[in-house]
Amino acid sequence: MNTKCIYWAMMALGAVLTSAQRCPYRMDIAPCVCTESEKLAMDCSRVVDIAQLIRIFEADFPSTTFWRLTMTGTYDAPIQLSFLPDGVFGSVNFQEILIQHTLIQRVDDYAFVGSKDSLSMLWITHSELTSFPTTILPLMPNLMQLDLSYNLLQFLPDLRSSSLRSLTLAHNSQLAFTDQLFTKLDQIVDLNIGYCQVETLTPGIFLNMMNLSSLYLEHNRLTHLAAASLHFTSGAMEEIVLSGNQITSVDPNFLSGTGKHAYLMLVNNQITTLAEATWRPVFQDISEPGDGMVMLDGNRLECGCSLAWLVASPSFLSHLAYGAACANGTAIHDLDPDSLQHDCSS
């Protein structure tokens, strides 16, 4: 082999070594596993306790810039960590952190501080969080997605972020929050607070979310929709999901600013009347011309004269989902507009 060949062989080997060096030595971080295809990722699903996790992130990391950290237990075998202390990830930073099925109850204020500039997605779900350090959010300019669903969150102080686009707080059945919770989240596009036992919606609570498009409030304890409780400013609502509540009464002017494409889902509630003063403006907004829809399946509607205005309008009816039915089981779409009109004008 001539010197040139050896030189090229060494260059090639060097390239392999340099790229191979982006992960720490395997034994230094076991049982975490580092992988490097296009992006560097760490999987720490097998970590046994917090001391071990801290020790692992004290190892020598050739590159401290990672794409993703995954820590995923299972429903039957959650990861045995009960808290994440400040600085737990050392100098290593991540763009995405996915933590699921753990026993984590507490996250200290600066647990994720090393990733404050890089983090775009943070999930801590199916765990036992009773609180979350919201003070860190304004310091994370790139955080777009936060999912804290399936925890035991009790109270969230006001959230502030001008980057967050998707927030999921679903399945925190003891969650309480103030009227101000959402006022500093102006970039939110998707908001999910389903299954949280929410009892009331303060009028105007969503007005600051100028880009809101999906709002999930299903399976809460809402009984009443007051005026302005669903007022929006985005004009780009796609889904407003209120199914599985116990809504019995709906005030005039409860909904506005949805734009023309909104799906308003009120499946399985206890709405009995569709008063014209309340509902005509809703159907007008989504039907002239629009492709919005109202879904009222699973409500026992009184199909008397109070519905004549709706049944008489083929255009409005075309924006009412077929499942809407009278208390006696007859579908609204099967009612005879002429006989209703005749009965009600006499």
Ligand SMILES: *[C@@H]1O[C@H](CO)[C@@H](O)[C@H](O)[C@H]1NC(C)=O
């Ligand atoms: C929010 O809306 C504004 C104005 O329409 C737009 O410039 C901005 O990019 C939107 N933000 C998101 C997160 O979509």
Ligand SMILES: *[C@@H]1O[C@H](CO)[C@@H](O)[C@H](O)[C@H]1NC(C)=O
């Ligand atoms: C249910 O009530 C509507 C409106 O009064 C009536 O037109 C329809 O025939 C009734 N259906 C049944 C099955 O009694």
